[in-house]
Amino acid sequence: MRLKKPHWLAIKAVVFFVSLWPLVQLIIDGMNDGLGANPVETLHLTLGRWALRFLCLTLALTPLRRLSSQSWPLRFRRMLGLFTFFYASLHLLVFLWLDIEFSWHYFRQEVADTPYLLLGLATYCLLLPLALTSTVNMQIRLGRYWKTLHKLIYPAAILALLHYFMLVKSDLNQPLIYAAVIFILLVVRIQSKRIA
Amino acid sequence: MSMFRLASIKSSEITPREIFQARRKIIKASLGLTAAALLPTAAHAEKKPFEAVPIGPYSGDFPVTDYEDVTHYTNYYEFTTNKTGPTMLAQALKTEPWQVEVSGEVEKPGVYHLEDILKKNSLQERIYRFRCVEAWSMVVPWIGFPLSDMLKTFKPTSRAKFVEFTTVYQPENMPGQRSKSLDWPYTEGLRIDEAMHPLSFIATGMYDDELPKQNGAPLRLVVPWKYGFKSIKAIVKIRFTETMPQTAWHKAAPDEYGFYANVNPNVPHPRWSQARERILGAGLFASKRDTEMFNGYAEHVAYLYKGMDLSRYI
Numbered sequence: 001m002r003l004k005k006p007h008w009l010a011i012k013a014v015v016f017f018v019s020l021w022p023l024v025q026l027i028i029d030g031m032n033d034g035l036g037a038n039p040v041e042t043l044h045l046t047l048g049r050w051a052l053r054f055l056c057l058t059l060a061l062t063p064l065r066r067l068s069s070q071s072w073p074l075r076f077r078r079m080l081g082l083f084t085f086f087y088a089s090l091h092l093l094v095f096l097w098l099d100i101e102f103s104w105h106y107f108r109q110e111v112a113d114t115p116y117l118l119l120g121l122a123t124y125c126l127l128l129p130l131a132l133t134s135t136v137n138m139q140i141r142l143g144r145y146w147k148t149l150h151k152l153i154y155p156a157a158i159l160a161l162l163h164y165f166m167l168v169k170s171d172l173n174q175p176l177i178y179a180a181v182i183f184i185l186l187v188v189r190i191q192s193k194r195i196a
Numbered sequence: 197m198s199m200f201r202l203a204s205i206k207s208s209e210i211t212p213r214e215i216f217q218a219r220r221k222i223i224k225a226s227l228g229l230t231a232a233a234l235l236p237t238a239a240h241a242e243k244k245p246f247e248a249v250p251i252g253p254y255s256g257d258f259p260v261t262d263y264e265d266v267t268h269y270t271n272y273y274e275f276t277t278n279k280t281g282p283t284m285l286a287q288a289l290k291t292e293p294w295q296v297e298v299s300g301e302v303e304k305p306g307v308y309h310l311e312d313i314l315k316k317n318s319l320q321e322r323i324y325r326f327r328c329v330e331a332w333s334m335v336v337p338w339i340g341f342p343l344s345d346m347l348k349t350f351k352p353t354s355r356a357k358f359v360e361f362t363t364v365y366q367p368e369n370m371p372g373q374r375s376k377s378l379d380w381p382y383t384e385g386l387r388i389d390e391a392m393h394p395l396s397f398i399a400t401g402m403y404d405d406e407l408p409k410q411n412g413a414p415l416r417l418v419v420p421w422k423y424g425f426k427s428i429k430a431i432v433k434i435r436f437t438e439t440m441p442q443t444a445w446h447k448a449a450p451d452e453y454g455f456y457a458n459v460n461p462n463v464p465h466p467r468w469s470q471a472r473e474r475i476l477g478a479g480l481f482a483s484k485r486d487t488e489m490f491n492g493y494a495e496h497v498a499y500l501y502k503g504m505d506l507s508r509y510i
Contacts, residue, residue, distance in 0.1 A: 030480065035480070036265075036268065036269060036279075036280060037261075037262075037264075037265035037266075037268060037269035037279075037334075037476040037477055038269060038279075038332055038474060038476055039479065039480045040474060040480060041332075041474070043480070098480065098481070099484070101483060106472075109469055109471050109472075110468070110469040110471065110472070113464065113469075114464075114467065114468055114469065115467070116467060116468075117468075166467060167467070168277075169277075169330075169449075170273070170277070170377050170378055170448050170449070171273070171277035171375075171377040173277075173375075
């Protein structure tokens with residue numbers, strides 16, 4: 001059966017609300033003493049992890065289209081890309097607000113010499129233009145440059161990984177899993193380009 | 197902490213104060229009790245076993261962190277590298293019987309039963325600040341005895357310049373020890389003058405109760421002026437040495453963790469600032485606290501490091 005426009009709208013609505021669930025869960029936990037002894041850290045790390053997960057999901061759509069020879073995965077690319085940006089923004093906001101308290105003094109003291117935090121900021125700077133040019137209007141206006149610009153997702157993924165690797169103390173298992181996923185998603189791209 | 201509670205009314209500043217003051221009233225009546233007399237029995241289900249333990253010297257008058265937070269947020273890599281996991285996982289640790297092997301530069305080496313160690317040392321309570329190298333902190337009312345009291349019973353020789361401590365190796369019950377997150381078993385060390393300093397403490401309980409397994413039962417070190425990783429948990433070996441012992445975190449990352457690991461807001465960790473600390477349980481909107489030199493114990497311990505460049509001896 002071929003899905004029609006209303007079907008796709010309904011499916012997209014479901015994906016949208018499911019993607020909001022991690023945030024809803026944090027708010028519920030926050031209201032029920034469920035964020036643990038260090039709630040700022042819980043918020044900060046959970047939001048960062050979800051930003052990275054959505055980045056992986058976004059990167060998975062193009063290989064999925066090629067593997068399935070179907071075009072439907074691309075219908076979700078903008079939404080999942082924007083959710084990556086959404087969670088990355090909340091992750092940064094929690095840090096600047098609850099950790100740094102929007103203070104220039106604390107920013108200089110705690111961020112300026114801290115490479116993994118600077119890498120996090122750099123990652124966000126790469127995601128920002130992608131989010132700003134995500135509309136159909138901008139896509140048309142930028143023409144062929146749009147595609148080139150949106151290749152920034154690849155360095156962003158790598159910087160995000162480095163940012164994660166540099167903050168752990170000794171156990172690299174978690175960042176290694178994300179690194180493996182992103183590595184596979186990038187390799188699949190190069191391979192399928194060669195075949196094409 | 198509810199997300200929407202005002203930061204100025206910390207629950208940690210209210211309840212524990214009452215407990216703290218109630219406790220003080222009991223103290224005078226109960227001086228002189230020994231560890232043996234206070235060993236917990238099954239009948240103590242309601243009453244906490246160490247309620248009558250007197251407050252010792254150097255105990256601070258700080259607002260105590262909620263028991264719930266202290267027992268649900270621990271770094272115990274022998275179980276897992278996340279902080280909430282050890283609360284459940286550590287219950288598998290076998291702590292009975294427990295022995296401590298004493299060796300090296302001592303007149304009385306040997307294998308000591310925990311009961312014998314406890315019999316020789318009278319218990320006291322110390323409310324100490326605890327500052328983790330990850331820039332969070334808490335205040336814990338420990339129950340135990342000065343480390344020096346215990347070490348003296350083993351009669352260290354004049355060649356004993358350092359003390360090395362080793363955590364139990366129980367890979368069948370400690371899943372983290374089956375992975376290579378650190379070089380197991382965990383070891384730590386102190387210079388002999390640090391170990392003999394009256395602030396250095398051995399904890400066998402906390403919050404008037406037995407020490408929970410995730411917090412280092414049955415026997416752990418507490419060195420309040422140093423980063424938390426120095427305060428080694430579940431000790432099974434004590435070795436007196438002439439040369440500086442190797443320590444677990446120093447082995448894992450020598451440029452990041454030194455032997456001394458004194459709390460120092462002026463020397464950042466190579467990857468993050470140590471200028472401020474997050475107070476556990478203070479809630480979502482509480483400011484961080486400015487970290488103090490030697491975690492606020494400078495007047496007691498600064499002399500130990502006279503003439504040492506503390507940006508080099510990290």
